[in-house]
Amino acid sequence: MGELLTLLLVFFQIGLFSIGGGYAIIPFIQDQAVEKYAWVSQRVFTDIITISQMTPGPLAVNTSTFVGLQIAGIPGAMIATFGCVISGVGISILLYRFFQRFNKSVYVFEVLNGLRSASLGLIISATGTILLLTFFGTSAISEAGDVDWLAAALFAASLLALRRWKMNPILLMVLTGVVGGVIY
Structure with a gap:
């Protein structure tokens, strides 16, 4: 209690x-x-x-x-x-x-x-x-x-996908989650 x-x-x-x-x-x-x-x-x-x-x-x-x-x-x-x-x-x-x-x-x-x-x-x-x-x-x-260069690269790629190619944030979260799950 x-x-x-x-x-x-x-x-x-x-x-x-x-x-x-x-x-x-x-x-x-x-x-x-x-x-x-x-x-x-x-x-x-x-x-x-x-x-x-x-x-x-x-x-x-x-x-x-x-x-x-x-x-x-x-x-x-x-x-x-x-x-x-x-x-x-x-x-x-x-x-x-x-x-x-x-x-x-x-x-x-x-x-x-x-x-x-x-x-x-x-x-x-x-x-x-x-x-x-x-x-x-x-x-x-x-x-x-x-x-952690892998994390830095994933961050940079995500930022680029969001800013330059206007990728859907939800799709990006799913993709980075999958990549992070495979890497880590």
Whole structure:
């Protein structure tokens, strides 16, 4: 029972601080799930993020579901997802009421601009973490060793297929999944 309560509290906190969307919260989820509680390994976390991006729904919610499933099965998935979602629902209701009252305030507008900038920084951090994990197998730049050239080539080919030939992203995900499955 203690593990379920911990899952609820951790993912409630993650949902509470998910300002900026899923990519902005990846470093925080990683810190909690991999570093602090060691619920999953770095490799499993990377797989969870990958699967969470391919499934419908918000990244933070999908990630909480998969981490909860890894830790405590179906009850863990339900508790972690509930914790992540309920805080966002509460915040949305409070923010709606706040903005209805102060929608013309210059100060509120400036605070939102600051939050947008902070969100961008968190998204860049998450991008760096994902790229480090993909190309070097670690999330710490100081621990980066040899480049995984196959992963780099697959990434470059995918980017080229998307940008130059406007390939369907779903088809590309399927193809790279098959190629990745064969290679790795």
